[in-house]
């Protein structure tokens with residue numbers, strides 16, 4: 266309680282948005298790791314259902330990551346020019362969008378699984394499809410692991426054109 270009281274009021278929203286940014290990053294990464302562990306040919310009902318739920322959590326966390334990131338650029342960071350003038354920022358955004366684009370394929374696949382699951386049937390997942398999804402998840406995990414590196418450099422002004 267006294268710790269909360271010691272936080273200057275103007276710091277709270279900045280810290281709150283930063284916290285949402287980190288929390289959603291952790292949720293995205295955790296969801297991807299779980300999906301990677303679960304993916305296999307012809308999953309049972311429990312695994313297939315968990316996969317669909319995990320992907321919904323991933324989607325919502327990815328959205329929260331994007332929104333909190335945009336809020337930090339616009340209102341709660343070091344001024345929007347500090348980021349938009351830095352190519353490392355655009356690499357970071359590009360990597361995020363590439364990972365997001367890659368995840369469309371698994372997401373559409375899991376949405377299609379929900380149709381048989383709701384009828385009480387199991388989705389048909391071939392060995393080839395399971396391998397393809399596993400590889401996409403591997404690439405997404407590497408992409409996600411690289412983004413914080415770009416973020417920490419960017420936050421310290423690395424990459425900014427000399428004044």
Ligand code: HEM
Nearest residue numbers: 290331334335337338342343358361409412413416417420
């Ligand atoms: C388009 C999406 C994103 C935008 C617009 C964005 C924007 C930002 C901004 C403005 C900061 C504050 C930097 C500062 O302290 O000056 C930040 C920090 C950070 N972001 Fe993002 N971000 C995005 C996506 C991501 C993603 C996908 C990840 C992780 C995978 C991530 C991880 C981080 C980390 C770890 C920091 C802290 C850097 C530090 O203070 O050392 N961001 N981001």
